Amino acid sequence: MARSADTDLHTLVEVRLRRVDQRYTAGRRAVVAALVEIDEPASIEDLARLCPGLARSSTYRHLADLQTAGVVRRIAAEDGFGRFELSEDITEHHHHLLCTGCGRVLDITPSPSFERNLTNHLEELARAQGFSPRGHRVDVLGICGSCAGSDR
């Protein structure tokens, strides 16, 4: 799609990996490309499918390294298995819809004014318990369109 944006992304990833003495190899490119491609938090299965020929263990290791480099974030889905997405400073701040039927995760982006309100409220509540907030996440639990369709 947007070739220049992709180029920038890969350059950014490369720079961040270098910071932690890591190289941006073909395997890692494949993982990053898959995360861009799928455009929603990916399970290990998703990545295995999109990165054929890449060993599972390597996938896990790449994800760990990319997390260290600040490129990838791991999120905990309702089913307990790991999901991975590009970090928010690369994409944009957003939240998730979690389907309790199939475990799928979709993205949502609230309005800036809503986010501001949310952040302020949460900051206040956290401070009141001696907690230093670094960020937040909001998940909506429910049933996705395809599960609702196949149910009935």
Added chain:
Amino acid sequence: MARSADTDLHTLVEVRLRRVDQRYTAGRRAVVAALVEIDEPASIEDLARLCPGLARSSTYRHLADLQTAGVVRRIAAEDGFGRFELSEDITEHHHHLLCTGCGRVLDITPSPSFERNLTNHLEELARAQGFSPRGHRVDVLGICGSCAGSDR
């Protein structure tokens, strides 16, 4: 503390277990009592400590049964391990502070007006993607008081 409230809680749990043909046995009472006692989402380790003599496998089974009965809810903590708490219709709707230092989870309760605003916004965003919302959760990630203290 509140004896009558505790009595009511146990009666409620018993009724809900009966609905799914389960008995409210000593082991299950111990798990429920531990969840009340600790007053924050409990790890399996927490429960093992508070329920000495109860086998791990039984703890897991009790938690599964209590979830089926609608008494307990499992939440996914940042560290990937399971945490368990009483369901919200027994306690009250609330959200969580997750310490990225030690994995601890604390509760926070936003104001009703904030909750209303939040719920409405999320409902709108979810519907826009063909998603039927059933509930939501908000987590604040950061550093708890004791981790901040021991760090420096």
Added chain:
DNA sequence: CTACTTGCAAATGCTTTGCAGGAGA
């Protein structure tokens, strides 16, 4: 008596790690 419970040990399945050969700079 009949059905649900529970401890113990074995099994599962996602995730991590040791090791040795490969590849980038």
Added chain:
DNA sequence: TCTCCTGCAAAGCATTTGCAAGTAG
């Protein structure tokens, strides 16, 4: 060449399950 990367196989570890004895009603 020195260091980092990666596949394969083995290990780890939280969680689940088979089984047989225990217990509630």
